[in-house]
Amino acid sequence: MYKQSTFWTLLDFQLILLLFIVLCARYARDANNEARASAGRDADVFFDILIAKMRETTTTPLSREEEKSLFESLVLVTENFLHDDEKERLAEFVDRHVQLADAGCLRDDGEEEDKEEEETKDDDDDDDFADDAFVSGTYFWSKDAPPRCAAEEYCETLARYVTERTCFLDEDEDESTPSTSFAGCEYWIQDVAHDEAPKTYHTDCVLERDARTDGETTLAKRYPLCSTVYYGKTSKGGATVVFDKEEYEDMRKCVVCRPKENRLLTFRGDMWHGVCRDDRDEGEYQRVTFLVNFWKERPKCAKELPKELCRRSERWSERRSKECDEKETHRKEISLLTPDDAAWHKMKSEEREKHFKAWEAQNPNAFLKSSASVVLIEYSS
Secondary structure, three states: OHHHHHHHHHHHHHHHHHHHHHHHHHHHHHHHHHHHHHHHHHHHHHHHHHHHHHHHHHHHHOOOOHHHHOOOEEEEEEEEOHHHHHHHHHHHHHHHHHHHHHHHOOOOOOOOHHOOOOOOOOOOOOHHHHHHHHHOOOEEEEEEOOOOOOHHHHHHHHHHHHOOOOOOOOOOOOHHHHHHHOEEEEEEEEEEEEEEEEOOOOOOEEEEEEOOOOOOOOEEEEEOEEEEEEEEOOOOOOOOEEEEEOOOOOOEEEEEEEOOOOEEEEEEEHHHHHHHEOOOOOOOOOEEEEEEEOOOOOOOOOEOOOHOOOOOOOOHHHHHOOHHHHOOOOOOOOOEOOOOOOEEEEEOOOOOHHHHHHOOOHHHOOOOOOOEEEEEEEOOO
């Protein structure tokens, strides 16, 4: 009896132990599955949070200081800037100016070349301060004065557009409002034939006499706040190129912008720029551009508009207003800060030194194979 009882006791113990092991294994399996599921849910939540943070990071607007420091934010291309009737009015002014200048009816105050940097032989020589050294052949529209012609009505329209983009006019203390710190617009026309040399690289600036406290007179160099190129009815000729630096050895980025009808190019006023050679066979043509610089103070070199050119367009004046500008839908901005925009092409290159000769010859077409009309070139070394 004792042996039988011991046998059943052992058997019961073994069955109970086996059942315990099975239950433990099942519990462990269920717990493992739950842990995996929980881990999976935690991983999903983590990646959801990570992706949200990444999206938040990429979509958060840059601060004003960060944006101002980016080369891409200092160059803007705008398509279809003017309405057709406005474009025609401005073209009529340009044609009339060219005709009067060719006929000798306007004073020949120099070409655009006088605006680029000049070196004086001796700052102490009074001859260096001759009035001829500061003649530019440009005119000036004060922002507080009524426009006197289609060109100045264009300046008024352009001013309303540019002042909304504070990266270009950033002198205001109050960053929440558009800048109004500029005095007005200096404007002029550049008319270059297909067989003439393109405009060399330069920075727009004026050299003016500046009286020092010790009674001596020196040359002071000043730059505009903002520079613009309007191509009007021009769609032929060499591209405009804007560099981030004035030396090839230091250059990291540049923008090549080809002429296109009704296109506006805007960039910060102290940036090195020029016109590239056009090696395409497009026959005979004139590359005519209308250029406007915004100044904090009126440059002394700017002349008064000849009375022969004072013809105001009532149609333009009646229709143009700030409210009209705010409703403009025909314009399209090509921002270099917008990735994957089909309107422009980004070219990365490690061959900056190999491109030096092409840049010196003002002929980036030697290596630039892109057919895009706006190209951002970024050198990595």
